[in-house]
Amino acid sequence: MSTIKMRSKESNGVVTVKALIKHPMETGQRKNKKTGDIIPAHYIQEVHSKANGKDVITIHWGPAVSKNPYLTFKYKGNKGDDVEISWVDNQGNKDTKIGKVK
Amino acid sequence: MKRRNFIKNSMLFAGALTALPSVLFTKKSYAAWPKTSFDIKDLTDSVKSVYGHNNLEESSKIKLKAPSIAENGAIVPINVSTSLDNVDSIMIFVENNPQPLSSGYQLTQLAEPSIGTRLKMGKTSNVMAAVKSGDKVYTATQEVKVTIGGCGG
Numbered sequence: 001m002s003t004i005k006m007r008s009k010e011s012n013g014v015v016t017v018k019a020l021i022k023h024p025m026e027t028g029q030r031k032n033k034k035t036g037d038i039i040p041a042h043y044i045q046e047v048h049s050k051a052n053g054k055d056v057i058t059i060h061w062g063p064a065v066s067k068n069p070y071l072t073f074k075y076k077g078n079k080g081d082d083v084e085i086s087w088v089d090n091q092g093n094k095d096t097k098i099g100k101v102k
Numbered sequence: 103m104k105r106r107n108f109i110k111n112s113m114l115f116a117g118a119l120t121a122l123p124s125v126l127f128t129k130k131s132y133a134a135w136p137k138t139s140f141d142i143k144d145l146t147d148s149v150k151s152v153y154g155h156n157n158l159e160e161s162s163k164i165k166l167k168a169p170s171i172a173e174n175g176a177i178v179p180i181n182v183s184t185s186l187d188n189v190d191s192i193m194i195f196v197e198n199n200p201q202p203l204s205s206g207y208q209l210t211q212l213a214e215p216s217i218g219t220r221l222k223m224g225k226t227s228n229v230m231a232a233v234k235s236g237d238k239v240y241t242a243t244q245e246v247k248v249t250i251g252g253c254g255g
Contacts, residue, residue: 014214025222027222029200045135046135051212054210054212055210055212056209056210056212056213057207057208057209057210057213057217058207058208059205059206059207059208060135060136060140060205060206060207060208061204061205062140062201062203062204062205063140063201063222064196064199064201064204064205064221064222064223065204065205065219065220065221065222066176066177066178066219066220066221066222067176069219069220070179070218070219070220071217071218071219072181072216072217072218072219073207073213073214073216073217073218074213074214074216075212075213075214076212076213076214077212
């Protein structure tokens, strides 16, 4: 199962991409209530998007972005474009998903 | 001898020329995740580390959409769009968070200057959207009141 859910829709030459990523986005500032230990930071640092292989947006996230982050952006594109979203977190995990524009 | 020196020098010069662009390009291409900027705990310092200066200009051309009261600080929806031209990047700062810089969005020519996300906010704070257009940085600020913080646990 991909961690990325994505939907993209074209209207008047502008594609709106909406994505939800499943990720804990731990800040490294919270404590485990039972043990008092600090929960180690675990958050997405970089999200990158391409449309038909061309760069659209590069995003840097800090720990202040919500758990299971939501993202929306727009670009000049068309129906049927291949939109790719990929992310990398501070522990080196990553995921990529490609979807077609409706 | 003269000729040999000339060749030697011209080769050195050519070497310098080829080395130079690679330095320029690495700076221009997508920078690695800016750890220092994300670690800074003060808004003014944070802005300075991102842009290299603190010359911000308020602009009505930036539309910052954020709730005036957020019931849950763990999920505060923020949308930023602008009618400014040549937008390089959009950054969102939350003044009273432990680290004010929350996120940064580097746009290419293909992208429209309109982004949205959800942020965590520890307490009531000003949220500032900063848009870099050309050499200038424009901002829009709005206060978000938080009733339950999103950073504790």
